[in-house]
Amino acid sequence: MKTLTPLDNLPYFTTKIQDFINWSRKHSLWPLPFGTACCGIEYMAVVGAHYDVSRFGAEVVRFSPRQADLLIVAGTITEKMAPVLRRVYEQMPDPKWVISMGVCASSGGFYRAYHTVQGIESVIPVDVYVPGCPPTPESVIGAIIKLQEKITKGDTPQQRLLQRRKLAAKTSAKEFETDDIYSEDRSEASNVAELKRV
Amino acid sequence: MEYQYQLEHQIRDSIPNSPLETTEVSSTNPNEIVMIVKPQAIRELARLLKAQKGYRWLMDICGVHYPEREKSLEVVYHFFNRDQNRRIRVKVPHKEGEKIPSLVSVYKAANWFEREAFDMFGIIFEGHPNLTRILCHHEFVGHPLRKDYHPRANQTLSKPIEYEFEKSSDSDDEDILLNQKNYLNLGPSHPATHGTFRWFVELEGETIVRSRAEIGYLHRCFEKMAETHKYNQVIPYTDRLNYLSAPMNNDGYCRTVEKLLGVEIPARGRYIRVILNELSRIIDHLVCIGTTSVDMGALSTFWYCFSEREETYTLFEKLCGNRMLTSVTRVGGIAGDIDEDWMASCRARVKSMRNTIDEIDALLSNNKIWLSRMKDTGVISREDAIDFGFTGPCLRATGEDMDLRKQEPYYFYDTFDFEVPTMTGGDNYSRYMIRILEMRQSCRIIEQALSKLPSGPTQIDDPKIVLPPKKEIYSNIEALMNHFMLIIDGVKPPAGDVYSYTEAANGELGFYLVSDGSGKPYRLKVRPPCFPIYSAFEDMIQGGMVADAVATLGQLNVIAGELDR
Numbered sequence: 054m055k056t057l058t059p060l061d062n063l064p065y066f067t068t069k070i071q072d073f074i075n076w077s078r079k080h081s082l083w084p085l086p087f088g089t090a091c092c093g094i095e096y097m098a099v100v101g102a103h104y105d106v107s108r109f110g111a112e113v114v115r116f117s118p119r120q121a122d123l124l125i126v127a128g129t130i131t132e133k134m135a136p137v138l139r140r141v142y143e144q145m146p147d148p149k150w151v152i153s154m155g156v157c158a159s160s161g162g163f164y165r166a167y168h169t170v171q172g173i174e175s176v177i178p179v180d181v182y183v184p185g186c187p188p189t190p191e192s193v194i195g196a197i198i199k200l201q202e203k204i205t206k207g208d209t210p211q212q213r214l215l216q217r218r219k220l221a222a223k224t225s226a227k228e229f230e231t232d233d234i235y236s237e238d239r240s241e242a243s244n245v246a247e248l249k250r251v
Numbered sequence: 252m253e254y255q256y257q258l259e260h261q262i263r264d265s266i267p268n269s270p271l272e273t274t275e276v277s278s279t280n281p282n283e284i285v286m287i288v289k290p291q292a293i294r295e296l297a298r299l300l301k302a303q304k305g306y307r308w309l310m311d312i313c314g315v316h317y318p319e320r321e322k323s324l325e326v327v328y329h330f331f332n333r334d335q336n337r338r339i340r341v342k343v344p345h346k347e348g349e350k351i352p353s354l355v356s357v358y359k360a361a362n363w364f365e366r367e368a369f370d371m372f373g374i375i376f377e378g379h380p381n382l383t384r385i386l387c388h389h390e391f392v393g394h395p396l397r398k399d400y401h402p403r404a405n406q407t408l409s410k411p412i413e414y415e416f417e418k419s420s421d422s423d424d425e426d427i428l429l430n431q432k433n434y435l436n437l438g439p440s441h442p443a444t445h446g447t448f449r450w451f452v453e454l455e456g457e458t459i460v461r462s463r464a465e466i467g468y469l470h471r472c473f474e475k476m477a478e479t480h481k482y483n484q485v486i487p488y489t490d491r492l493n494y495l496s497a498p499m500n501n502d503g504y505c506r507t508v509e510k511l512l513g514v515e516i517p518a519r520g521r522y523i524r525v526i527l528n529e530l531s532r533i534i535d536h537l538v539c540i541g542t543t544s545v546d547m548g549a550l551s552t553f554w555y556c557f558s559e560r561e562e563t564y565t566l567f568e569k570l571c572g573n574r575m576l577t578s579v580t581r582v583g584g585i586a587g588d589i590d591e592d593w594m595a596s597c598r599a600r601v602k603s604m605r606n607t608i609d610e611i612d613a614l615l616s617n618n619k620i621w622l623s624r625m626k627d628t629g630v631i632s633r634e635d636a637i638d639f640g641f642t643g644p645c646l647r648a649t650g651e652d653m654d655l656r657k658q659e660p661y662y663f664y665d666t667f668d669f670e671v672p673t674m675t676g677g678d679n680y681s682r683y684m685i686r687i688l689e690m691r692q693s694c695r696i697i698e699q700a701l702s703k704l705p706s707g708p709t710q711i712d713d714p715k716i717v718l719p720p721k722k723e724i725y726s727n728i729e730a731l732m733n734h735f736m737l738i739i740d741g742v743k744p745p746a747g748d749v750y751s752y753t754e755a756a757n758g759e760l761g762f763y764l765v766s767d768g769s770g771k772p773y774r775l776k777v778r779p780p781c782f783p784i785y786s787a788f789e790d791m792i793q794g795g796m797v798a799d800a801v802a803t804l805g806q807l808n809v810i811a812g813e814l815d816r
């Protein structure tokens with residue numbers, strides 16, 4: 054962390070305001086565990102005493118999307134659940150991040166089936182994917198550290214969006230005004246429906 | 252044989268128009284009778300079985316699709332008589348579009364099972380009060396478990412289903428403040444609903460007047476996936492049914508296939524399965540108590556339960572490499588073996604578990620808050636519980652001491668010294684106490700099994716069922732060929748069908764398997780213990796508070812993976 058090193062023997066340090074904000078954000082992630090299946094149980098183990106995610110500042114688990122900035126999708130997302138997930142994501146305040154925990158959330162996993170969403174990126178944007186079925190708690194913690202690195206760099210779509218909005222406010226340029234950088238059409242993103250009834 | 256003739260006579264005498272087509276004793280279970288019955292007679296038959304023959308449980312209803320037959324659809328019912336330990340499997344083949352009389356008026360358990368058969372196969376049950384989709388979403392077109400439905404034909408949902416209760420007639424519109432009913436939607440993403448359940452309740456003040464439970468938010472097509480995979484490839488899918496106690500599902504499934512193959516695994520394999528089953532039973536109960544206590548606000552119990560669970564995971568990891576979803580059994584035995592070192596750590600584990608159970612018992616059982624939240628909430632009577640098809644701890648909490656480990660001992664359960672605890676309250680506290688007592692019994696079983704563990708192989712010696720050892724494969728051409736054939740073709744059980752059941756952590760975990768002689772199951776139906784239990788939820792929470800409903804859901808220990816499959 055180059056930006057927050059106190060100078061030798063001086064009672065103060067200098068940094069950029071954006072770096073300071075990113076630094077504080079990464080150490081106070083408030084996760085919303087969207088646990089639907091087996092990964093949800095394994096996420097409980099991550100929060101539990103042995104692995105103790107509070108060492109990484111991400112233990113304040115909130116079940117209301119209004120109070121959370123990190124969505125952890127832990128478990129299979131089915132077609133029935135997909136609109137619910139989208140809505141929960143939309144309810145979260147900006148900036149927000151998403152960790153896709155386990156292969157089911159990331160790609161549908163070995164449920165190559167009619168009622169399973171083949172990867173949540175067709176529903177919401179994802180910052181970090183964690184492989185595993187279920188991933189070990191270590192790799193979930195690894196994903197949180199990875200996300201923290203990205204947040205430090207300001208390198209997540211959400212942070213870029215905020216920057217662009219700021220820029221748009223300054224320059225009042227029309228082309229920056231679009232809010233919805235994720236407006237991928239779901240039917241185009243995963244056109245599996247064509248396989249309907251062979 | 253005598254029982255079969257007597258039953259046949261009784262049915263022919265009391266139901267007109269000769270309803271029976273064939274009757275025979277099941278080839279895999281001498282206590283099971285298989286009947287083929289004409290569709291119009293099924294309701295009278297069910298009434299007769301329940302009222303006069305003591306078949307108090309309707310265990311399962313499922314559909315099977317045979318596109319090449321003239322009568323292309325078949326409904327299969329499983330009835331269970333506890334007192335005589337007998338089972339009847341009734342098959343009702345019929346043409347597409349033909350209506351089957353609904354059994355909802357006879358068994359309450361039939362309600363959700365029939366809805367599932369309708370959802371999956373389009374079987375129409377005449378007289379069902381609410382024949383709608385239950386697992387697939389409401390915009391779904393077609394019936395996914397029919398053979399002509401492609402496994403990958405996804406159908407996206409545009410927006411979640413919305414509920415509305417029809418207004419009751421006595422509501423007084425003028426006095427809004429006094430008679431206003433409130434409507435509340437809980438879930439599917441709500442901490443108290445543990446992920447994927449959704450209920451919609453009508454409240455009068457804070458009392459629940461009516462409720463509706465919606466499931467299927469974790470319907471990930473287990474049964475369709477089983478039809479597209481080979482027998483051994485299905486094992487990892489079974490892990491994810493009840494993911495809190497994965498080895499038990501592996502065991503239940505493998506036992507089903509072994510039953511159809513007509514083989515029994517070596518004694519050492521059976522003992523190891525018993526040890527794994529009981530360990531999983533304990534950690535399953537620990538999660539149930541831990542999460543319920545979180546919902547009740549007792550967070551520290553959760554830490555106690557989870558640190559114990561974590562250690563057991565380490566034990567599983569040592570045995571098979573995975574913490575949670577073990578996939579440790581194979582058709583024909585166990586993958587791998589346990590050694591002295593593992594046994595020593597297992598003994599230490601059991602010892603520490605006893606301590607933790609005592610600690611939890613001391614923390615909660617006489618706790619004033621816990622008592623007032625759990626006592627007399629979510630009550631169900633013994634008769635209702637049986638009618639709804641309850642099994643396992645939830646049934647034993649109502650006073651019925653039915654446990655398949657005693658009822659029909661499999662493996663070596665008849666040689667172990669253990670008790671089946673029962674309580675009579677039928678409320679949340681009884682269910683909690685049963686779990687505490689049962690964990691202690693499981694500790695006893697594990698200790699006995701560890702001390703009796705015989706030496707020998709853990710897998711049967713049959714190259715058509717079990718893979719040869721790795722060393723043989725690389726040094727012996729015959730073993731290499733056997734390995735190749737088994738991987739390419741898979742295990743091939745004879746054509747036929749079998750219903751096998753084990754006592755899982757939540758009750759009877761049944762697998763109904765239809766084989767057509769090929770390497771993949773033709774149809775595999777799981778009878779999840781949660782499914783009938785959760786179907787009683789709407790009735791159980793009626794008249795209580797919302798907070799009681801949360802406690803009830805926690806203590807029913809409904810696992811979404813198993814419920815929705």
